[in-house]
Amino acid sequence: MKQDCILFGAAYYDEYMPYDRIETDMQMIKKAGMNTIRIAESTWSTWEPQEGEFDFTHLDRMLDASEKYGLNVIVGTPTYAVPTWLVRLYPDILPVTHGGQNLYGPRQNMDITHPMYLKYAERMIRKLMERVQGRSNVIGFQLDNETKAYDTCSKYAQQQFVSYMKEQYPDINEFNHEFGLDYWSNRINNWADFPDIRATINGSLGAEYEKFQRKLVTDFFAWQAAIVREYATPDQFITQNFDYEWRNYSFGMQPLVNQFEAAKCMDVAGVDIYHPSESDLTGAEIAFGGSMGRGIKGSNYLVLETEAQGNLGWLPYEGQLRLQAYSHISSGSNSVMYWHWHSIHNSFETYWKGLLSHDFSENVTYKEAMQIGAEFNAIGSQIKNLQKKNKVAFMLDNASLTGLKWFPISDSLNYNDIMRWLYDAFYHQNIECDVIPVTYDNLADYELIVIPALYSASEATLARINAYVESGGHILVTFKSAFSNEHLKVYSDAQPHALTNCLGITYDQFTIPKNVTLGSNGNSYEVSEWLELVTPSTAEVWNSYEHKHWSKYAAITHNEYGKGTATYLACYFDQKYLEQVIARLWTKLGNEMPSIQFPLICKEGINDEGQLVQFYFNYSDDDQTFVYNANDGVALLDNKEIHKGDSITIPSWDCLIVKHSI
């Protein structure tokens, strides 16, 4: 979805304010050059204080005030936290989960399959939509917020799950066979015998329930979207604030939602991206979050939440807030929306600070936002709706992530670790990457597809990959790929199953490396966590293990297959050496390696005018100098000409934006 302008703003909570300051706030928002607020996403108990009694005082105030100051509004449906009275009426709206019986207090702890939750949520949404209808400054709607199935294992959810399995397996014996339930006497010989799923030790069944929970999320969005669309005008968009795997910051692919599927009912993908700051700011999370955000609907996306002062320890150094803002834009985001405007005085996220501190003063972070706002107003039209033409895509898959949770490599290396190991190695070397799902139809869009640990792969997926390589594509595949089918049943032929020919290798044993290294140019790089004992058939061996007993096996192989090539990493090793392997592959494919490297980062896209916009970022405490070697162009922020061959210095935590012809 294209935007008319970059949305710049913050989440706003009139209902949280210690005293009435809505006019002052709107003025300060305006003063910062902002144009949008996001409201209402966790307000059910405020809008509906008692069953059937509605009170939209705060909503009306925010709509009125924003209208007065010419601000856009994104309205969230307030369904991701339930009011106390609803739990009093229907205590089992708080379900059991793998962790036991939920209690009232936290958000996101209700049963999204409970009929009464759905009934009351629907009425709440309809009342809200009725109230908002006709408000011209409402530009879009956010369905719920960071939605999951919250691990519901309620009777409603489990009954649905049994029906879902039954439908897939008319013959219960086939189900038992496919899922291996003879093991440890786990057979379910009658659907009525289906036991509580929560303690299953069967990885196939446990993972299937997680897949089913992801489907509950997709279904939930479709249900809400249908309701909202009854009221929304065609130019009002529907989105959701998707979040990523959380490791105290946005780390990787979201395990609990199939975002590609879930977003099908939406107009535009919205995401939240949080990342370490201060000396730990690298831009990698912004880049990955952006790749994923673009990938969700294959288009531009909205950053609906990102940090201003952020969590404890994320207070931006001078320049960082602005650096972050352009980092999002350079990934193809059409917005920078802070969570949140003000720092909250009570409850839980008191130290997850907003743009303003608790004292509402114009602090240094707010002042930097003013600069961003001014610049967006000046050059925003030239850097919005950026289109990427990346040659590399990462093929990512929830089911494989879940598979490696049930059958872990180790305590410290899971799916997203492997993915980021690869992603960051590309990022450091300034090769921009897209993200695609395993169901992606047009693999030929890309020159190279990176396939991290595709542990759970259907025959259809593997056939599509093979066909891609045969017809000239290139793949970079890691260990633990194509090992099991879509139900985590391990394939019973040579590994890696249907990819053996394509990769030109085979293996039947693997282990945990101890004192194993890979040598290159006189250096030894540590192999850790996982190692496969690969024997090449047709593949060229790029490296073998340094180890008394495993030295006869290959560690890295490269194979020509059809018109393409397939490269295999049979073990996990030092990222420094991974960068060398990627460079070797990238140049072998006929590409030139970018001349600058992290902490200098370059990202680019084509703007609405058809011009290439390049962003050069300095992610470090020191000034960085490089030779500009793209086409002559103009530096947008100071409108100066820039020429190929110029030596350019970017100050610490600063950036340069150049526009030029392609």
Add this chain to the structure above:
Amino acid sequence: MKQDCILFGAAYYDEYMPYDRIETDMQMIKKAGMNTIRIAESTWSTWEPQEGEFDFTHLDRMLDASEKYGLNVIVGTPTYAVPTWLVRLYPDILPVTHGGQNLYGPRQNMDITHPMYLKYAERMIRKLMERVQGRSNVIGFQLDNETKAYDTCSKYAQQQFVSYMKEQYPDINEFNHEFGLDYWSNRINNWADFPDIRATINGSLGAEYEKFQRKLVTDFFAWQAAIVREYATPDQFITQNFDYEWRNYSFGMQPLVNQFEAAKCMDVAGVDIYHPSESDLTGAEIAFGGSMGRGIKGSNYLVLETEAQGNLGWLPYEGQLRLQAYSHISSGSNSVMYWHWHSIHNSFETYWKGLLSHDFSENVTYKEAMQIGAEFNAIGSQIKNLQKKNKVAFMLDNASLTGLKWFPISDSLNYNDIMRWLYDAFYHQNIECDVIPVTYDNLADYELIVIPALYSASEATLARINAYVESGGHILVTFKSAFSNEHLKVYSDAQPHALTNCLGITYDQFTIPKNVTLGSNGNSYEVSEWLELVTPSTAEVWNSYEHKHWSKYAAITHNEYGKGTATYLACYFDQKYLEQVIARLWTKLGNEMPSIQFPLICKEGINDEGQLVQFYFNYSDDDQTFVYNANDGVALLDNKEIHKGDSITIPSWDCLIVKHSI
């Protein structure tokens, strides 16, 4: 409360003995120079073996034998552990807590708000008091033992809590506003909707429930005291055995009891103090526990429990048991009571050894107790009832402790860590300190008030502090003070709110320090855990951060305000440097720094004769020599004269006690 003599003795449990040895024990107690035993505090199932059947065999034996040997007795009410039959009758006397449903087994796991618990406990107490009445060697009563609310979240407790909130907030909307319950849809729009408190994520509400639980303890004591007083004679005291924050030893302020409030119904404060021993013995826990013990009722106190052989790894080296005994006395304790006489042969605390080992022989620890007993008999009258005249007080506050639990600085730095960081820095330099509550009326009693992390501070408290400084007092305040009100609602003006003028500073941002130091005299001291970006208004900057981005902000400031001064520590840093800062402040206030330092510790007080008694302790494995520079006096233990200017050597783990005129 004044004592006629130092109480020296141990807890005694006739009912635990593997065979009848009461006569032998009383003789051994007597032989050790002891004069007191403490009995009965966990004996309900022994005194009342079945509902309504009472059996005081063991009680009578202990009273008879102690009387025969001229020993005092302190009798505890046996209510802190319930009998099996009571739980069979009323299973829900074991309440739910945050940890789930309690089961029978541990002590201190019943619901002190349960009507049936209270009913049966009252009858038990009355039966016991009737039995004890008229026993002339019973000198006092201990109410229960180490009492808490044991985190009861029973329906009784939660109903009382709702009533307690309702009373404070006739208008439920004010309650919602003050506690910020709009956040995450947590509003309680009707008191009947009040959800189970246990899973609340609202820090204000959660902390208020903990405050309410502390009030339950205060109420419980008042209830027991009233019963006991019906039977006690005027010269029999009422006390309680208060304990401190437990980190496998007595570390800091007790989070679960407001001891200042709780002790109002008592005659004298009793405490237990446990501390590391062997090479880890420093005396700091004894000193802090003593400051707190004195502070509870602003008077002398009783050490009702301390270690003899103690927990595993606390076997005293030669001299340490005696050193510890005088350390307690020098803090103003009027007793040294060991927990416990003999080591228990069964159950749970088998390896928390008493004065005697399991074999009841005269082991080396017992023999050292004999020396202590002999010395107490010789000089006890000159060192009891010691009065302190300390210039420094620590203002301590349960609510701030709880506040920093809900809004933690870090995993490793909580309220008591900060308090002890400061307290120990004073202790190491031989500046003795008192402890006072935030409600203390006569701040002007002190020259310097140390205020660690007063995170939750009412306007009234802050006004009292300001007035104190205005009229000539001095305060030393740390980071995280005056940040939120009494309901943990963050103040919404400049930080540190009402103290900004007094401290002459302001700040609106803070972070976790990474590679930040403070320089002093060519050394760099690490800043860790917490750092505020302070800007002085009127304050003098004593130090600033060594860091590229934070160097413009102040780390330590000192401000003249009215007739007094206010010093602020905006971050947490190396304790070595803190000692320098304290010395700078202390001399600036016109005091001289003590000439000796840890491991030589000097503590002092004025005895009943009006003479100053000074204790010099050597807390180390090596002899320590110093120049005595107080008035000429007499060394009490060997009755030798001692003169100003004498060079004195104190052997390892030994002490010197000097009495002289003031």
Add this chain to the structure above:
Amino acid sequence: MKQDCILFGAAYYDEYMPYDRIETDMQMIKKAGMNTIRIAESTWSTWEPQEGEFDFTHLDRMLDASEKYGLNVIVGTPTYAVPTWLVRLYPDILPVTHGGQNLYGPRQNMDITHPMYLKYAERMIRKLMERVQGRSNVIGFQLDNETKAYDTCSKYAQQQFVSYMKEQYPDINEFNHEFGLDYWSNRINNWADFPDIRATINGSLGAEYEKFQRKLVTDFFAWQAAIVREYATPDQFITQNFDYEWRNYSFGMQPLVNQFEAAKCMDVAGVDIYHPSESDLTGAEIAFGGSMGRGIKGSNYLVLETEAQGNLGWLPYEGQLRLQAYSHISSGSNSVMYWHWHSIHNSFETYWKGLLSHDFSENVTYKEAMQIGAEFNAIGSQIKNLQKKNKVAFMLDNASLTGLKWFPISDSLNYNDIMRWLYDAFYHQNIECDVIPVTYDNLADYELIVIPALYSASEATLARINAYVESGGHILVTFKSAFSNEHLKVYSDAQPHALTNCLGITYDQFTIPKNVTLGSNGNSYEVSEWLELVTPSTAEVWNSYEHKHWSKYAAITHNEYGKGTATYLACYFDQKYLEQVIARLWTKLGNEMPSIQFPLICKEGINDEGQLVQFYFNYSDDDQTFVYNANDGVALLDNKEIHKGDSITIPSWDCLIVKHSI
């Protein structure tokens, strides 16, 4: 029980196979030289898919195919995992445990005291036995698998426990006294008051419940054995697959089963032994597991499960699978049975790999098994039924293990740690050891009895030990022995109670060592975890503590008592020094120390011909050379003569087997 041949084979699961391959598998088993499969131990839901409906398709297939290929079969009763329908019928077949309410999914989580479990299990066993009856290649039956009481705390189990206590204590007051229940008001004054055992803090009571749970296991086996014997022929053996304390491998004595008692109803002990592999393979677990296996019934035993490729990280280096096989045989095992034939494609143990990988190919591990099979066929008759004549026995005791769980020394040193500290020190020096229970009648069978931490010891046991030493036996006893009686009541006289005279020492204090060492030959060895302050009466002091305060106490003593000697280790210290102490003792007793040491290991036994068979193993990555100094003999594997004085080199991970006259 003697065997006709070494049983070599694997667990086989036709019901788990992804496709029909039973013929191929039987051929491959045969090709590997194997002769036995073990089947059926977790198949209830397959054999009885619905209540009362039986389906023995897979059983029949396996019996038919194995018969066709001349393979022996061991049939397991399938009772250690319950079918889903049984849990639907009787949900409380899944009991509460200390961890709460069990849910369906894991194996071994049912209540073995539940009447309905027993009823249905009996029918299942009878149906299976009827089906198997008359099958000539079925050589034996395994009762259940790795059986425990699974911590059942169901009402059935707890009621039985109360009856069991009642029977022991007709006078409830004696029970209260012996168990110390006056403590913390825990008295049970009426059997009807008996509280839920799960939260008891009384170590005596808690440990007694664990002893009772071990008795449940013994009773369960007796019940199953009686049923199976109704159907079995006299030449079909009854066994069980006993496992050991599990620390991700078989570490030490099994805490939850008294295997000596449990095996009384069986013909032969079966065990599983898993151990680290690759560079961590030492043979120590195989040796200890073998000592224990022999000890269970005082005879040869069967290794019913051991690893082929094993758990992740245990992929055998070349030679290791064969080295392991002979290591088992050299301990007196009459079998090497892998768990399991093939790697499982679903569920839970997918990465606990079998002999075959998931692809069923002839991998390198399978090929090494072929070599083992060929060699067993060639020389098996000369190395089976090996009889040991060890001079040293370890006296091991479940109750002491449990005692030290309730009264732990430290987080890192428990009973099995102490036992292995000693066992491995003997192992490293090639002194082979037996294992005996505390009830062992003929202590005089041994020259030296090693007694690790016999914390819980009845008077009878201690009297038997004293008598053994008096009449010429030798004991090596560690700290923490003879401290408490059989109910964990600490003895109330001088420690170590009844052993004071025999050991010639006494002590009444102990602590955790800090900076304590033992000196020997100019080296200092660390003392850690535990230290007793021992005073010798008649004992010779072999070493004392290096420490300012503890140096007056003895650390290691040696006493002559009657015709024997008693050596005491009063602390835990560096194993290197322990080996020196053992060598000193061993030579003092008139023995010669073996000339080779780990990584060269020598184990031996007398075969059916009355010849001595010696196995020399090289547990290292390097070749090892030694001088052969036993009688002239013949190397069995290559049939070469070998002479005393020969210099022999054993390649890395290889072995030499020599047969010679005694």
